[in-house]
Amino acid sequence: MKKLLVTGSSGLIGSEVVEYFCRLNWEVHGVDNNMRADFFGPGGDTRWNQRRLLATHNNFRHHELDIRDRKVISALLETCKPALLVHTAAQPSHDLAASRPFDDFDVNAGGTLNLLEATRLHVPECVFAYMSTNKVYGDRPNTIHLKELPTRWDYDDPAYDNGISEELSIDQSKHSLLGASKVAGDVMVQEYGRYFGMKTCCLRGGCLTGPNHSGVELHGFLSYLIKCNVEGRLYNVFGYKGKQVRDNIHSLDVARFIHAFFEKPRSGEVYNIGGGRGNSVSVLEAFDRVAALSGKKMNFEYMDQNRTGDHICYISDLSKIKAHYPCWGITKTLDDVFHGIYLASRQPH
Numbered sequence: 075m076k077k078l079l080v081t082g083s084s085g086l087i088g089s090e091v092v093e094y095f096c097r098l099n100w101e102v103h104g105v106d107n108n109m110r111a112d113f114f115g116p117g118g119d120t121r122w123n124q125r126r127l128l129a130t131h132n133n134f135r136h137h138e139l140d141i142r143d144r145k146v147i148s149a150l151l152e153t154c155k156p157a158l159l160v161h162t163a164a165q166p167s168h169d170l171a172a173s174r175p176f177d178d179f180d181v182n183a184g185g186t187l188n189l190l191e192a193t194r195l196h197v198p199e200c201v202f203a204y205m206s207t208n209k210v211y212g213d214r215p216n217t218i219h220l221k222e223l224p225t226r227w228d229y230d231d232p233a234y235d236n237g238i239s240e241e242l243s244i245d246q247s248k249h250s251l252l253g254a255s256k257v258a259g260d261v262m263v264q265e266y267g268r269y270f271g272m273k274t275c276c277l278r279g280g281c282l283t284g285p286n287h288s289g290v291e292l293h294g295f296l297s298y299l300i301k302c303n304v305e306g307r308l309y310n311v312f313g314y315k316g317k318q319v320r321d322n323i324h325s326l327d328v329a330r331f332i333h334a335f336f337e338k339p340r341s342g343e344v345y346n347i348g349g350g351r352g353n354s355v356s357v358l359e360a361f362d363r364v365a366a367l368s369g370k371k372m373n374f375e376y377m378d379q380n381r382t383g384d385h386i387c388y389i390s391d392l393s394k395i396k397a398h399y400p401c402w403g404i405t406k407t408l409d410d411v412f413h414g415i416y417l418a419s420r421q422p423h
Contacts, residue, residue, distance in 0.1 A: 082163030084120035090325035141185035187261035204222035212247030237389035267342025280348020284325035285418030313380025324406035348390030
C-alpha cells in the first residue's frame with residue numbers, strides 16, 4: 075500500500091487530497107494542529123473537517139503536529155517514509171502576516187524547509203508537491219495594461235489573453251509579507267529539486283476553493299462571500315470598484331493534478347494552477363451569481379482603499395501545466411464551484 079503524507083490535512087486542499095488518495099486505497103497520514111483557528115478565530119476552525127475525515131476513512135491517520143517543530147517533523151518522515159508528500163499547511167493571509175510576521179515566516183518558510191530537509195535525509199525518493207501561491211508574483215500582475223469592462227477588469231495586452239504564465243518575474247515587486255514568506259518556501263522547494271535532484275514542484279495557486287473551505291474575511295474569497303450572502307452578513311469590498319478578478323479552481327482538480335505529477339514527476343518544476351479564464355469571476359459578478367442561487371441580494375459596503383499588494387486581475391495561464399500533463403484539465407466549472415459551496419454553506423459543521 076502506497077503512503078501519502080499531507081500537511082494542513084484539515085484545510086481545503088489538504089482534506090481534498092486526503093479524500094482523493096484514501097479513495098485510491100493509499101495509507102494516508104495527515105499533519106494538522108488547527109493553527110488556522112489561532113490565526114482566524116472560530117470561523118477558521120478546521121476541527122470539523124478533521125473529525126469528518128477520521129469518521130469517513132479508516133485508512134487515514136491524523137498527527138497533531140506543528141511543522142515548525144524540526145525534530146518532530148524529522149522523526150515523522152523517518153518512520154512514515156511516504157511515497158508522496160503534499161505540503162499545504164500555511165499562514166495564508168496578507169493582513170495577518172503584517173501583524174504576526176514571525177509566525178508567518180516560521181510557518182511558510184521555516185516549516186517548508188523542515189519538511190524538505192527531513193524528506194531529503196530520510197526518504198529522498200519521495201515526490202514533494204508544495205502548494206505555493208500566485209502571491210509570489212507580488213503586485214507585478216498590476217503592471218499589466220488593463221481595460222475596464224462593465225463588471226470586471228481584464229488584460230488589455232494580447233500577450234496575456236490566456237492569463238499569467240510562469241515566466242512572470244517574482245522579483246522587485248511588493249509582495250506583502252505573506253508573499254515574501256511564500257517566495258522563500260517556493261524557491262527552496264525548487265532548489266531541493268535542482269540542487270539535490272529531488273522530485274519537487276511548486277503549485278502557484280489562483281483562487282483555490284471548494285465546499286470544505288473554512289473561509290473568513292482575511293482568506294477564502296468565494297467561500298466567505300457565499301457564506302455572507304447565505305447568512306445575510308455584511309461583506310466588505312476593498313477597492314478596485316469591486317471589479318477585481320480571480321480565477322477559481324476546485325480543490326478536487328488540484329488533487330487530480332498532484333496525482334498526475336506523482337505518476338510522472340519532475341525536479342524543481344513550477345506551475346501556475348488555477349481555473350483559467352473559463353473559471354474567472356469578479357467580486358461584482360460573484361454577487362450576481364450567488365444571488366441567483368439564494369434569492370438574496372448581497373449586503374455589501376465598499377471601501378475605496380484596496381488591500382496592499384492585492385491583484386486587480388489575476389487569471390492563470392494553464393498552457394505549461396497542460397503541455398506537461400495533457401491528461402489533466404479543469405473538470406469543475408464555475409457553476410459547479412458556486413453550487414457546491416452554496417449547498418455546503420447552508421449545512422452546519
